Amino acid sequence: MPLPLRPGQIDRESMLQYKANLSVLNHRYGDLERRLLEIFAAEPKTAVIQLPGGFGIMLSYLIQDGLLMPVDTGGNQGNFMAMPAVECFGLTEKGQEFVMRWAQARPVD
Numbered sequence: 001m002p003l004p005l006r007p008g009q010i011d012r013e014s015m016l017q018y019k020a021n022l023s024v025l026n027h028r029y030g031d032l033e034r035r036l037l038e039i040f041a042a043e044p045k046t047a048v049i050q051l052p053g054g055f056g057i058m059l060s061y062l063i064q065d066g067l068l069m070p071v072d073t074g075g076n077q078g079n080f081m082a083m084p085a086v087e088c089f090g091l092t093e094k095g096q097e098f099v100m101r102w103a104q105a106r107p108v109d
Contacts, residue, residue, distance in 0.1 A: 010105075028061060028065075029061055029062065030058060030061070032055070032058045032059065033058070033059055033061060033062045036049055036059070036062070036068070036089070037062075037067075037098075037099055037102065040091055040095070040096075040099045041099045041102060041103040044099075044100075044103075047090055048071050048073065048088045048089065048090045049088065049089050049090070050073075050086055050087075050088050051086070051087050051088075051089065052085070052086065052087070053083045053084040053085050053086055053087050054083050054087075055087060056070065056087055056089075059089060062095070065094075066092055066094045066095070067091065067092060067094055067095035067098050068089050068090070068091060068092065068095055069089065069090060069091075069092050069095075070087060070088065070089055071088040071089060071090040072088070073088050
């Protein structure tokens with residue numbers, strides 16, 4: 001019979017799922033992409049992340065997988081050498097579900 005968990009401990013099944021999920025994320029997404037997912041997981045009310053212009057290329061797998069999308073905030077932050085000075089990104093519905101499943105140690109695809 002397993003010992004009862006102390007506050008702050010994670011059960012074995014959840015720990016194995018966390019590890020499996022990290023494997024998926026580490027093999028598919030780059031460092032910046034994983035950090036954005038962590039921000040969205042830690043702060044679920046975060047709607048939009050603002051990044052310097054040109055960073056979209058470093059988020060291409062999240063965008064291709066339909067988890068993240070560019071967001072037009074309606075403000076003109078200017079351009080630098082024909083590139084927007086700032087780009088904004090937000091989670092899609094699929095991205096919100098992905099982050100929720102990851103945060104709850106449920107399988108992610």
